Every structure is written in structure tokens, then in C-alpha cells.
Amino acid sequence: MNNYVSVDTKYMSSEGMITAIVELAQSRGIALHKLLRGTGIFEQDLLCFNSTFSVSQQLRLIKQFKVLMEDSDSGFLLGSQLINDTSKAAQTLLYSAHLGQALNQLNAFKMQLSPLLFNKTHLKNAQYYIYLHCGFAVEEELYNYILEVYAAAFYSLLKRLTGEYPQCEFDFNFKKPKHIHQYEQHLGLKLRFEQPCTRWTIAQSVLKKVNPNASRLRFMQVHSQLQSTAYTRYSFIEAVWCFLSRQKEAGLEQTATAFAMSSATFKRKLKHHNITFSSLVDEQKKYQAIYLLTLKAKGNEQVAKQLAFYDIPNFRRAFKRWTGLTPSQIKT
Amino acid sequence: MRFNPFYSHRFLVNTVIALLLLAFFLSAFFGELKAKEHIQWLDVLGEGGIVLMTLSWITALLVSRPAGKVTRYLVCGLAIFMFSATLDLLDEWLIQPSQLWLSWIESLPAPIGMLLTSLGLYYWHQEQYVLNKQLRRREAHLRQHDKVCPITGLYKADYLQKVLTDQLKVGKPVIVGAIDVRDFSLFNREFGFYEGDRLLREISELILMNCRVGDVVCRYAGDCFMILMPATSTAQGQELLRQIKSALAHCAFKVEGIKKARFQHVTTEFVVGTPQQYAHDITHQLQLKLQQQKQQRAQQREQLC
Structure with a gap:
């Protein structure tokens, strides 16, 4: 439970996102000092292999990048550049035997490769569903941009590991963006917006497609090198989220105790992460409810009971508040 | 692409600065200081605004246009107009002994400047015609x-x-x-x-x-x-x-x-x-x-x- 990363914990190297951003910005003629202004990252940090960075630094850099690049395709460019990363963790993905293995690796090293999101996956009717959640609370506009970046990275990974253009359905919970043509160009045409959850769906058969660049030997080599280093697995928000999904009735007090904090300290820590306890509980329950209703095809009564609601009307009201839809509407 | 005025338009920048200084020296040399209570601050505000606005137009021109005939006419025209406006502004502080030629200096350059600017605009129109031709196939009837x-x-x-x-x-x-x-x-x-x-x-x-x-x-x-x-x-x-x-x-x-x-x-x-x-x-x-x-x-x- 204590193996989590806070927004200010300096733990990741500059490989991956930070390097990709700097490279891209420089190739577009943006001066490095302009890009790094206000991010708390210095030029010499980028050159020194031992320096570590925090998520808040990464977030500030992304924000700065977004502003300076101006063009509406910058997120997609960044996303496709992410999978050209040469870090060990990224290499295990690219040498994987198939997409399924690569996604397992991605999950194992997510705090290095994509610390800003975490996911819950489900298999049903030969469809593989990936539900995405925010590992660090950020303002909406930036969050949408981050989803754009990772969606592009995910689709590039899909293309790279299958050697073709697989179908992937992208559901986003924000409304249709102005630069929709960029989405269509880079992610394909299976796009839906204003959905209750951010969810990406691929066919199960894609997971087992042989990766044309697979190399078992190289995979094992990189993998064994990675085993020797200790890796943190969760962001603070994800850790709380996971605890809440196990302890449905847990209140603030109990959760704080589980994290070995007083409730005041715990609250302060959540506030530092830009989120409140109740909104986190809501977010978690919303996801659970959608999952149970749609993928598990459970009735309202069962869901209400599982999520520790007092009665069905209460659950219906809460559900309507979270998603704008009634439980029966979401089933259809 | 933006232009650095001190690099690409050295002559024009010097001209503008020289005209400004000339205006100051002329008024300072011939004028006598007014008593404080005679200064009309509303006039200062209005005339000062004209000078500042003209200066900002000149800057915008110098930064955004490459050197050439159109730029030269437009900037020179505006600079001469600004010279007149500056003298006008300085009059608020200084009384000019009614010397005929100073009032000549004050009012005559403005129409000359306007004339030059108009000439510049006419050349600009011709230039735009050529540029529009160059932009064909990149652009329809709309420009944004x-x-x-x-x-x-x-x-x-x-x-x-x-x-x-x-x-x-x-x-x-x-x-x-x-x-x-x-x-x-x-x-x-x-x-x-x-x-x-x-x-x-x-x-x-x-x-x-x-x-x-x-x-x-x-x-x-x-x-x-x-x-x-x-x-x-x-x-x-x-x-x-x-x-x-x-x-x-x-x-x-x-x-x-x-x-x-x-x-x-x-x-x-x-x-x-x-x-x-x-x-x-x-x-x-x-x-x-x-x-x-x-x-x-x-x-x-x-x-x-």
C-alpha cells in the first residue's frame, strides 16, 4: 500500500515522454530554454543520466509543449514518437511476441511509460476493452490532450506490432473536439465522443497476432535487466482507487488508516493531488457501475447492492448524476 | 518570418529617429516654456496619442515587411506625418514665437507625409496583385x-x-x-x-x-x-x-x-x-x-x- 508515487516524487528518468517532447520541439525550432521555462527541469538534467523527474514536472512540460507547438497535430506527433523510445521498458514492448504480451509489459512498467493514466481491462465476446483512468488529476483541457497523446501512442503501437491497420474503437468522455480531422487521420474513423467512460476496444484476435519485429532473445535480455531494478507500480490516486474497489464501504477515516495517515493528512495529500475524496469515490463507483451494467449485464438491484447503495432509487439518482444517463439507458 | 528593424531596415529606422530628434531640437531651440497652468492636458493626451499610434504603425510595418519600395514609401510617409504631430505635441509645453517658418514646418510636412503614404499604399495594391497571383492554387476566394x-x-x-x-x-x-x-x-x-x-x-x-x-x-x-x-x-x-x-x-x-x-x-x-x-x-x-x-x-x- 505504501508502494505508490506522489505527484512530486522524483522517480522517472528523462527517457520517454520528456525526451520525445524536447526532441520534437527542437526539430520545430522551439528554443530549449523557452520549452523548459517554469517546468523545474534544467538543460543539464536532460544530459545527466542519473537525474530523476517527477510527474508534476512532466505535466508542466507537456503543458508548455502544447502551448508552444500551436499546431493541432502536436499531440498525435508526440504520441507516435513515444513508441520510438529507446528505454529498456519501451524495448520490451517492441520485442514482445504479440500485442497481448506488449500490453502486459506496458502495465508492468506503466509508471515509467505512461504514468499519467492507468487502466482496467476486460474481455467479453471476443472484444478486449481497455478502460482508462487518470492517474493524476489535471485540468480538463490538459487531460484531453494527454488522452490524445496516449491514444496516438497506443494506435501507433498497435500498427507497429501487428504490421497492419487494425480496427480500434476509441470512446472518449469529452465532447467532439474542433480538430476532429486530426483524430480521424491518426486514430481511424471508429471514434465516439461524450461517452460515459474513456474506453478503447480492440478485437481479441489482434492480441495474438505475431509481431513482425518480435525477438524472444532480445526480449528476455531486456526483461532480465529490468528485473534487477525495483519499480514502483502505482500512482497515489490509483492506490486509493484500488483500495476503494476492494473496500466498497470504506469511508475517509478507514481509507486514511489503511494508508497509515491521519484523516487530515490524507485529505491534505488528496488536495495536493487536485482531487477530493468524494469525487474519487464517485469516479470509482461510476466506473464499477458501468462495468457491471454493460459488460456483466447485471440488474440494477445487484449493482446497487454491490456498490453498497442503500436502495435502488438512490443508486439510479447517483448514476444519473455521474453519467447523465439512467442505468437502463446505458445498457442499450 | 519577422524582420529585425535594426538589421533589415537600418536606413528607415535611422530616418525615423532623426526626424523625432529634429522635432525635439527645433521646438526646444525656438520655443519658450509655458507656465504650468496654461498647459492643456486634454490636448496633450490627444496629440500624444497620435504620435504614439503612428510610432506603433511604423514599428508594425518595419517588423512585418521586407525591405523594398512599398515599405520605404509607407514608413517615410508615416515618419514625416509623425514629425508634424510631434511638433504639435511639443507646442503644448513650449510657446513658439510667432515665426512664420516654424508654423510652416509644423503644418506642411503632414500633407507631404500623407501623400507619400498614399503612394506607398498604391504600390502595395500592385504588390498584392502580384502576390495573389503567386498564391493561386493555395487559396480560394477567402483569406484567413x-x-x-x-x-x-x-x-x-x-x-x-x-x-x-x-x-x-x-x-x-x-x-x-x-x-x-x-x-x-x-x-x-x-x-x-x-x-x-x-x-x-x-x-x-x-x-x-x-x-x-x-x-x-x-x-x-x-x-x-x-x-x-x-x-x-x-x-x-x-x-x-x-x-x-x-x-x-x-x-x-x-x-x-x-x-x-x-x-x-x-x-x-x-x-x-x-x-x-x-x-x-x-x-x-x-x-x-x-x-x-x-x-x-x-x-x-x-x-x-
């Missing part, structure tokens, strides 16, 4: 500088959307062609974004070269270009796309630092737009067709393996 892609200099998707909507509203049938560069992400990965951007720029030039005068080329998104072809038959449109395709396939792009030339292969598609359709439906249909073609090719490649 914020919708130009900074990399290729072509208009972006929303411009195409707008022009297409206008075309459809008039009720003219129109053909929209799409050109998608194959494996562009691979190129970016191999040679970096700098070379990738350069390639896009070169491709856009080549597409422009192959288009007719009435066509409009846009950079739609990423590596996808679209061409708006008004009053074109299907056969003509197809032929044009085929020509562009072969032109690109034969264009030997030299990546910096690499000896071997790269040839670009593209996927082309087109859609005939009818007046009942929305612009977005047409581009959506095009994208769908492009993606089907890409998927088919990937499947064929797999079968060959």
Missing part, C-alpha cells in the same frame, strides 16, 4: 492567415471545410481528391521530424505544381493532403491524381546526410461532392476510402508473406 499550416504554407483542414461548404452552397458539383503519403511515420522515425517536415514541404510544392489554376490544395492532417477541384469531371480528377502520384513517385527526395534518394509513394482517393452533402461528410467519406485502401494493402502484403 490563422488557418495556414506553418510547415507547408498551405491552408489547413478547417479552411478546406469552409471553402467546400461555400462551393456546395452555390450548387456547383465539386471533386475532392485526397493524397496520403505512405509510411510517413516510418520516414519520421528513420530520419527525424526535421527531415519529415522538409519532406512535407517539398511534397506540397510538387502537388501545387501539378494542380490547375482553379484548384485549391490544403494540408488536411498529418501526411494527408486534399485538393478541391471545382468544375471538374471524374475522368479529369482521376487523371490529375494519377499525375500527382507519378510525379511524387519519380521525385528523388534527398535526405540530409544520406546518399540514397527517397521516392515517395502515395495513396490517392477522390469523392464527387453533390450540393446536398455537408462538407464534413465528404471529407469523412474520403478518409474512409483511404483507410479501406490501406487495410486492403496490408492484407495483400500479409497474404504475399
